[in-house]
Amino acid sequence: MTVHPPPALLDPMVLATDDEEALASIWPALLEPEGDVAWERAVERRRRIDDLAGLIHGHAWLSALVLSAKRLSRRHGESERGPRLEAQVSEHALAATLGPEKPEPLELSWGKIVPRAMPVGTRVHLRVGISSEPVAFFFARAGESGPLPGAAWELLKGEGPVLLIACMDAAGTESLEEALEHTKTVAGVILREQ
């Protein structure tokens, strides 16, 4: 059975920057069983990277925070997995009073920060499962960061990307910077206007 290269190493083919001779054998290998799956993963990986690149472009503060969070999570490794964490997404802030619209949950993973495009007016509420480890919530956007009141955020027009982040074992810290120094792992979502 053919072992296909991981998505990151199929990237030159996805980008059409591959060398015709050097990588010639990889193309026929895609015809083998699971080749279509390997290719699809590589295309999806490229889409995720392109999306992130578009999101962080020109936002040094966001890049620095996400990078810190990624390195922090790697430092503490797989052992630091916290309680279940989800972001409840309400399509519109008025939904609670206008009708029985069920909030849509978005499962978050410790150690990961995911981007999500949402319509203006969307309300995102971070909710954590039962945990012995205290979890602190923060927000960050261009030129501003701090504790996340009520662990919820309503996306307003023109406010650009907003990072909502949960820091495990960082209760009592008053700023995001301080929390990142104390926490063992983080999870978060980057909100942007759809």
Add this chain to the structure above:
Amino acid sequence: MEYEPISDWTQPARAALVETRGAEIRLLLDTAFTELCDTRDLAAFGFRGDDLVASAVEWCVARFAQGELDPGRLPVASRSFRLFTEVHFWLAQKVGAHQLNRLLQPPQPALPTSALGVEDLLAGLREGLGRALRTLRHRTCADLVTYWLRGSQRVLALLGKKVPGEAPLPPASNKTRLSVHVHDARFRFQCLYRHLVDDTSSRLEAVAVREILFSACENAVPYRRPAAEVAPALPGPTRGAREIRHLCQDGAAELLATLVERLSSSPDGVVERLDWMLGREAAAPMTLVALGLEDRADLRLQLQSHPSFDPEMP
């Protein structure tokens, strides 16, 4: 996705870029390396430390800021922030292109044992299809390769002698749309595989179809270059988008007619039959929809008079 171009490649300018945009550069590199780290040990590429991804990122940043880089040897699209997402480039910088390609070569698949003694022919067919697949990517976009691979699973299963099964189609929200893309990909693949696209002709139809359907395009629906963008490539007076689209349709109709002609009889040999089956799948009524040729009754009749597609081997 348009990445910000990097225009000044002198060493001081690159160092300054790291100084001012370091966080962004590092995050792009970190993201690109993280997923590789999930499947390959970065230590095999000579990176050391507790955090191998961070070590790789810092090595790349230092290389970019201080090393010798010749932008002339980079693809145009890579002379931009996209370079910081291209793991292959940085690994080649680290271990050398030759060593990297050696590491990347997949093991040769075990060819199926066949009583017909056609292993070499099958290997030749596989190689030819692989070459055409690469051409499809270079002359269209990544998603069309996905659609072709998905849409060819039944025949590829016979080629690899694996147990035929259902193609791993995703839960399609719109099956008709999916089918259209698959047929579009099959058609374009066959045109390239069988060298039907005339790259030298200056006939308006040939130029229009070449520029719209067989030139690298954005990896997004409708997976073709916009008519307005290709207008300068057409000889003669400036033409409107509607006229160019009609020219492209006429060019596609000519190619489809040629393809159908080539597939007019079903061959008997195993390899020839597999080859024919892949072609036959590209010439179906849905192909007319994919190419905007639904009203071409002549082509529809031609397609219907074809030998029927039989997914069983002779």
